[in-house]
Amino acid sequence: MAAPRIREACDLVDEALQYESSWRRAEEHRAMFGEGTAYYGASVGAIRATLRDTLRRFPDLTHDEITALSSLLWEVDVYERRLAAVILLQSHLDVLVVTDLTRLEGFLRSSGVDELGLALARDVIRPLLHSLADRDRSRADTVIARWTESEDLLLRRAAQTAAYDS
Template identity: 50%
Template sequence: MTTVQDVAAFIDRTLQNEGTWYRADDVEGRLGGSLASYGASVGAVRGTVRDALRKFRDLDHDGVVFLASALWGVPKPGSRPVFERRLAAVVLLQARVGLLRHTDLTRIEGFLRSAHTPELTDPLMADVLVPLLGALGEKDRRRAVTVLDRWKADPDRQLRAAARIGGNHE
């Protein structure tokens, strides 16, 4: 049986193999050193996630959200989070947004708080949050509005922006 760790390891290994040092330097410099980079292109990240979803077809809701969290985290203790891994988490959530539930908003909140760049927050809001909210039934939508209301008053500007974007799709 395939584990989430197996899938994360496949994605991580592939992204490292796709990377170049000059692209990694560019990404790290552009992001101010807040995230490490393997130097893989956006196309390579998208292709890697697509290949992983084909290879590991049995990912259900829990598998998808656990995999996204694994990719969002640090690859090993003491290291920095990696931009391409986080982008892979966003691409994964985009690809499987139909599996997401209102209860996943707290996970998305954590991602928004720690993204460190619009290159991650913008697609999280536009391509994950908005479709997620749009697909909710009435009962779950009311629960989601409670979360969005909390975000509106949060000191984190990304969460306030997400609340505005999400509030437009209630």
């Protein structure tokens, strides 16, 4: 269970994304990415601004709080919430550690939209791999190697994308 302040931060993000929504953009996203996910229709700019504003209200979040907030955002199958989770993690790469690959794997498996998996692999997992050294890098390479052998197409694609230029 997330701390009350992290739940509050998630609720603020969700409310702002719904406020910034556009049924027209939601329909465009549905046409582009498919039916399996819900769409608010908020722009990427609105998502970034929402996160910036929310993080100003909750400064100095720890690793555990960042990852908990990303999980709360991800747990509801709404494209904009999940993209907010990716952007949140991308903006806090400095706190991520090798063991976060387990959480990221769960995100990949449940992403529902190929674009989210690609963004996660390209903008979070690849830079995380580049930041690791020695034993942590070896552990990460083992995880990525397992993903390349997975029956899950999204995991195989993520492994290929994340390992690019590794």
